[in-house]
Amino acid sequence: MRELRDDFPILRDRSLHYLDTAATSQHPECVLDAVRNYYETANANPHRGVYELAQRATDASDEARAAAARFLGCDDRELVFTRNATESINLVAYTWGRVNVAAGDEIAVYVAEHHSNMVPWQRLALEKGAAVRYMYPDEHGRLTEAELRRVINEKTRLVALAQVSNVLGLLAPVEKAIELAHQVGAVVMLDCAQSAPHMPLNLHELGCDFAALSGHKLYAPMGIGLLYGRFELLDAMPPFLSGGDMISSVHEYGAAWADVPRKFEAGTVDVGGQVGLRAAIEYMEKLGWEAITKHEAHLMELCLEGMAAIPGITVYGDADPRERYGVISFNVEDVHPHDVASILDADGVCIRAGHHCAQPLMDRLGIGRCCRASFGVYNTEEDVRSFLGSLKNVRSFMGYGS
Amino acid sequence: MDLRAIYNQVITENSRSKEHRHPVEGCTCSLEGVNPSCGDDITLQLRVKDGVIEDAGFLGAGCAISQASASLMIDLLKGRTVEEAKRLIDTFFKMIKGEISPEELEELEDAAALQGIAHTPARVKCAVLAWHTMEEALDK
Known part of the structure; x- marks a missing residue:
């Protein structure tokens, strides 16, 4: 699929890596x-x-x-x-x-x-x-x-x-x-x-x-x-x-x-x-489901693979990218999700942190809160790379050995 | 955004510090403070005798900023009179609002490390949680 970022005026700012589509999406110019x-x-x-x-x-x-x-x-x-x-x-x-x-x-x-x-x-x-x-x-x-x-x-x-x-x-x-x-x-x-x-x-x-x-x-x-x-x-x-x-x-x-x-x-x-x-x-409809699902599955796979290579990351739910749609919830060992989100924000990476309006599930997982990265059609490999690059530094930034 | 203005060494170290993370023996006041939106949750315990905060500690969990702030606050206020403590809490709030003089800032000792939060509105609530809880506890 062609890169769609430029269809979305807010994303023409290349320093922005918007990974919070599950909370709300951005809007194309049309x-x-x-x-x-x-x-x-x-x-x-x-x-x-x-x-x-x-x-x-x-x-x-x-x-x-x-x-x-x-x-x-x-x-x-x-x-x-x-x-x-x-x-x-x-x-x-x-x-x-x-x-x-x-x-x-x-x-x-x-x-x-x-x-x-x-x-x-x-x-x-x-x-x-x-x-x-x-x-x-x-x-x-x-x-x-x-x-x-x-x-x-x-x-x-x-x-x-x-x-x-x-x-x-x-x-x-x-x-x-x-x-x-x-x-x-x-x-x-x-x-x-x-x-x-x-x-x-x-x-x-x-x-x-x-x-x-x-x-x-x-x-x-x-x-x-x-x-x-x-x-x-x-x-x-x-x-x-x-x-x-x-x-x-x-x-x-x-x-x-x-x-x-x-x-x-x-x-x-x-x-x-x-x-x-x-x-x-x-x-x-113009993009077509085949292109949309293929693109999003590719980003999901790339992201989960990259996260698996970073020490101290726990992904919630089956980490198999098949049958997973748009959302990755995770925690960084020893670091509170709000601190993770603030540190990523400094690199222009927008992720959600908190209970995601699902407190009983958080209780069930025994975590209270977590971080969540989510994708839309406009996300790029570059967004995923920036996310992973920033995530890699979180633990050492907070003074923990990686 | 300069991230180290928020997560400076004083804050990251204090966020992990266990020094004041304990229940207080013979405590005269125990009060919970919660940020419902992000889940920071601390319980502040005090032993106040003859108008002096003899001992203070906190329990609970939250982000680095909320935990560091609780720790730095107890460092600053333990051993002070209630009156002094209230004045310093007001001074802290002035700092967060960006309305503090250099002399006042000095009075806050290491808690001045939280000054950078004033420029990060989304995290201000984390920094002030312990101080609001203390203020409420002292008014009880």
């Missing part, structure tokens, strides 16, 4: 241009105005939804625009959850979930007198079929699972989880925030019930996200936020809801963000 172009040529309140300009805004919104549906392998009407994956999951917890989860029921949650696919279920369980039951990784950081079978049972109403863990970067056995959940009449809430930037998705083929995505991890602007829901489920669910644009009619003592998906999109929506999301999707 995305920034698309947002600007929308505000310069098509901005009005969509779905309301009669005039031609308002129609342009409505079309921009509809076309963005259609592009996302094509990208994810589902129908337009099954995609709800949200702010981010967190809001998408909360929407399901507040609507589907309140109607379908009762006292004595169980919600199966993988302990490696991001807090966003864990805390809403804890709150729902508390409110309803239901129980959260955790699934745990094996010693290689993998979720096994046996573990799925241990936890998913006749009482399970929902299974909360990230397709790719934002800490371990490992692919979860989602097909098996969906199969087992459906056998007991449970639904699956798939968190695709970390997987969608790195692998092609086909939600209909996968057969999941709900899926959540964040645009900002997918080269789109911050503040735009998606919820996928199977049409039958969305159609039967009560609304989430209520107010303008989510109704079909309102009387003094009642209201009727708009059709799915707009039933779930109360108030003026972020059309600029939707347009940006569409441009990001089209940018990725």
